[in-house]
Amino acid sequence: MTAHSRDTPQFYLTAPSPCPYLKGQFERKVFTHLVGEDAATLNDLLTHGGFRRSQTIAYRPACESCRACVSIRVRVGEFAWTKAFRRNRAVNADLVREAIGATPTSEQYSLFRAYLDARHAEGGMVDMTVLDYATMVEDSHVRTELVEYRRRGPDTAINRRGDGPLLAVALVDRLSDGLSLVYSFYDPEESERGLGTHVILDHVERARELGLPYLYLGYWVDGSPKMDYKRRFRPQEYLAPTGWTLREGE
Structure with a gap:
C-alpha cells in the first residue's frame, strides 16, 4: 500500500x-x-x-x-464596456459595495431565500436552511469574503457604506491573479436593475482596482440557456486542453 x-x-x-x-x-x-x-x-x-x-x-x-x-475568465484590463453595460452601471449608480468578510447574517439569508424561491425553485439549493447558508459562507480555508450592495445613504460620503435594505450579495474568493465569483444572489423584485449583471461588472472594476488581471466566472455550458449570459463579458478566455485561450471573435 x-x-x-x-x-x-x-x-x-x-x-x-x-x-x-x-x-x-x-x-x-x-x-x-x-x-x-x-x-x-x-x-x-x-x-x-x-x-x-x-x-x-x-x-x-x-x-x-x-x-x-467550459471554464471561463474575463480579461479585466481589456474589458469591453458595451452600451448595455454602461447603461446597467448608470441604473445602479446609487448602489454602494461593501466587503464584510466571511460573515453570514439573517438579512442575507432572507434575501437568499427570496432569490431561490423566485429564480431557482427547482434547484438543488432550494432546501438550504439558515444553518446551511452559514456553513456555505463560513466553512472555508481559503481567502473568501461576502460583498454586500445597498443604496447610497446620507452618510455614504463619510463612511462609504450603503443604507437601507440589502439588494445583492456576492461570495468571492481572492486568487493570486484574480477574483473568483463563487455565488451571488439578489432581490428578485428589483429585476429592472439587472443586479446579476451589475455584480459581475462591479467585480470587473474591483479586480482592476486591486491590480488583478482576471475575473473567474466559473463554467459556461454550451447548450444551456441559463448559462449563456456569461458569454457577454468580453474579452474572455476559456480553458482548452492546451491551456487558457482567448475565445475566437472576442
Missing part, C-alpha cells in the same frame, strides 16, 4: 447523476478537499486548472460523454 502525505490532495470521482443544465445528460465530478494550511494555495492552483469551489470542496466536471462545461 502506498502511503500518502496528509498534505497531498486526494481526488475522488462521484457517481453519475442527472445533469442540472442539459436535459438527458448525466454528470460526474472529480473533487478534492480544501483543508489545512495549504488550502488557499491549492484552491488557487486548481482554479487555474478549471476547478470550482464549494465550501471545502474543489470540483470540476468529469463527464464520460459530454464536454459542454
